[in-house]
Amino acid sequence: MESTSPTPNLPAKMRAWTLTSxxxxxxxxxxxxxxxxxSSPSATSSTTTQPPPTPTTPTTTGTNLLLRITHASLNPVDLHILRLFPPWLPFRRNPTPGFDFCGRVVAAGPAVNTAEFQLGDVVAGxxxxxxxxxGKGSLAEFLVVESSLVCKVPDVWGARGKEIKGEETVGLFGIAGQTAILMVQTAGVPPDTEEGWKGKRCLVNGASGGVGSILVQILKGKGAQVWGTTGSAEGEELVKKCGGTVINYKTYSPVTEFLQRxxxxxGDEKKLDFIFDCAGDESIFTNSPGYLKGQGKFISIVGGPSQGIVPYVLHKLRPTWLGGTPREFELLLLLPSKKTVREVGKLIKEGVIxxxxxxxxxxxxxxxxxxxxxxxxSGRAKGKVVVRVGK
Structure with a gap:
């Protein structure tokens, strides 16, 4: 694909959020x-009365895409980065936050595969x-991104036949959706077996959140039995809508005793095959021998204040003779990739999501x-917190 020629639709400047001191x-x-x-002073002065310079097409090289962003969604990791990495570091002067994006392709590098992407395509990742x-984030009206991190958004939901909106897709193809995919893959259930996930008994802790609401749909769509924890009436409605059986941890407190009952x-046959922790409750793991099968897995994405070091040492490395829990523990860190973002699109087309x-x-x-x-x-969000960046 060749880079596009200059277009009058591109503005001279764009809006973007930045973190300053x-x-x-x-x-x-x-x-x-x-x-x-x-180099013209009038082009950079905030008080100039001169007309803005004629916009030109940004340079897109290799397999990069230039996107006009319509939506971004927020993730807990955004807050960690804003708190832990100050804007005066040499490699992130006045950084723009945000991982997730949805937008339209307005230009492309010469090595972009034309069979995958065309100008005007709606994409997300x-x-x-x-x-x-x-310092390069998605909360900006235009974004240059490597095409391997992007997936073309299907026109309609595979199961419902309705048009897919940008605010619906940005979280699915972003950190939350790709994390849910990674959690399912980490469980190690062979995808090509006849049985696969059919009949597997799964608990999703934090099922009404951004990752949990997607994970419940994937597991249910693959044939698993899914229970999901939440703590509000709104959360209960969402878990049911996504296909899960609700466990309200405020109604059944402590929830670990309820899970054991x-x-x-x-006996062991009625215990859970997998527990997916999207909320961060270590007591569910430490008490898990009472309700998680001996060969079952506990898969978490919540690292806590230590960014995962403490739970990894306590639950992954500590042997049982030193007080470790005799169940397999996995703590995941997502690296967005072509494999995970394209899997989201596949599951939407198949009607799983x-x-x-x-x-x-x-x-x-x-x-x-x-x-x-x-x-x-606040921790009260149900699903994804979405920002409209542009049209």
Missing amino acids: FGLTLSPSHPLPGVAPS ALSASDVFH VFGAE ERGVVDGDKVWEMEELVEAYERLG
Whole structure:
């Protein structure tokens, strides 16, 4: 695919959020990615009365795509990065946050596969950790991204035949959806066997969150029996909508005793095959011999304040004779990839994933990012917190 010629639809500047020493700031005058800054003083002065320079097509090289972003979704890892990595580090001056994106292809490098991507395609995905650590984030109106991190969004939901909206897809193809895919793959159930997931007994802890709501759909769609924990009436409704059987941990407290009564009372055959922890409750693992089969797996994505070091040592490395729990423990870290993002698209087309859950059916506007992050940090979000970046 050859790079596109200059187009009058590209603005001279774009809006993007940046983190400065004073906090998050929405700037309307970011240069487009890949465009060399103009040497004209009038082009950079905020007080100029001169017309803006004629926009040119950003340089797209190799297999890169230039996207006009319509939506971004927020992830807990965003908050960790904002807190742990200051904006004055040499490799991330005034960084733009955000991993997840959905948008349209407006230009492409010459090595992009034309069988996969065309100008105008709606695509989605997640940036690499290296991109975001170095200050390149998705909360900007234009974004240059490696095409291997991107998947073309299907036109309709495979199961329902309805049009797929950008706010529904951005989380599915982003960190949450790809993490759910990785958790399923880590379970180690052979995908090509006749039985596969059929009849497997699974618990999803934190089933009404961004990852959990997707994971419940995938497991249920593959034929597993799925129970999901949540702590609110709103969460109960969402878990049911995604296909899971609800366990309200506030109604059945402590939930570990309830799990033992339900799954451990009739012997090993009734115990769970897998526990997927999307919320971070170590007591569910330490008490798991009472309800998780001996050969079962506990798969977690929550590292806690130590960023995973403490739970990994305590639950993965510590032997049983030193107090370790006699069950297999896995702690995952997602690296967005072509394999996981394309698997999301495949499962949507097959009807395994039937919906993208947007928290409160609300899409936050670009100017409301700080409030959107506050909603994410509250821990009360059901599904994905989504921001509308552009049209």
